[in-house]
Amino acid sequence: MRYIRVLPRSAAPLAAVALPLALAGPAAAAAGISVSTSGTNVTVVTSACALNNGSWGTASLLGSGQTSFAQGRQVALTGTTTSQSAAWAGVTPGTYTVTVQCSNGVSAGSQVVNVSAATTPTPTRVATAAPSxxxxxxxxxxxxxxxxxxxxxxxxxxxxxxxxxxxxxxxxPGPYRRY
Structure with missing residues (x-):
């Protein structure tokens, strides 16, 4: 009977170090915020906040002259235990800072975002002929x-x-042929 060694001796310590790091990866990526824009809409997503007194927290959109959280356009976070989000519609073009504050008073993070002018598509005429x-x-x-x-x-x-x-x-070769 043959025995095959799965890991060489030098790989065992490496595996012992890599396994806890691989398991800790998603937990480290969960903190912080992610901001995206689509035309004049701005959306922020986080997973750092916990439900506290029926609220996840608040997100604030700060313009160029605004310096504190209270001065920005504030929106309550909505979501689940895995993901919370807030959105602003009709944001004028410019550079903004999005800040998220959880309901327990801890800041989830802030990020600068650039909103560009929305483009309106030109109407096109669509022919509705039956496929041949x-x-x-x-x-x-x-x-x-x-x-x-x-x-x-x-x-x-x-x-x-x-x-x-x-x-x-x-x-x-068939069964009747010899080599």
Missing amino acids: RGVAGGLGGATRDYGTLTLGVGAGLVGSAVIAGAWFLRRR
């Missing part, structure tokens, strides 16, 4: 007509694969 060949299949429903050269090369590759496979299976 039924439902389009394939990747993502995209259709593309290939030329005869592309189809010929593809058929040649498939044909050569079939011939090579038959040749390989034919050359396999």
Whole structure:
């Protein structure tokens, strides 16, 4: 019977150090805030706050001349034990600081965000003609007509694969053949 050593001796101490670090990774990433913008909407997400007296906490959007949490546009956090969020709509373009304060008085963090002007899409005219060949299949429903050269090369590759496979299976040694 053969025995195979799974880990070399030098890898055991490395594994003993790496395992606690790997398990502690998500807990370290949970603190802080994440701010995103979409047009004139600003959203902040955190997982650092806990429910205290029926409230998760408050987020504040501070403009250029505002220096304290109370001066900004404040929104109550909503969410669950794993994720809390707040959002502001119709924010004018400019640079802002988003600050989150949990209901127990601890700051979850702050981040600077740049809001750019919202772009309005130009209206396009959509023709609603019936499809001539039924439902389009394939990747993502995209259709593309290939030329005869592309189809010929593809058929040649498939044909050569079939011939090579038959040749390989034919050359396999059978029970009646000797080496």
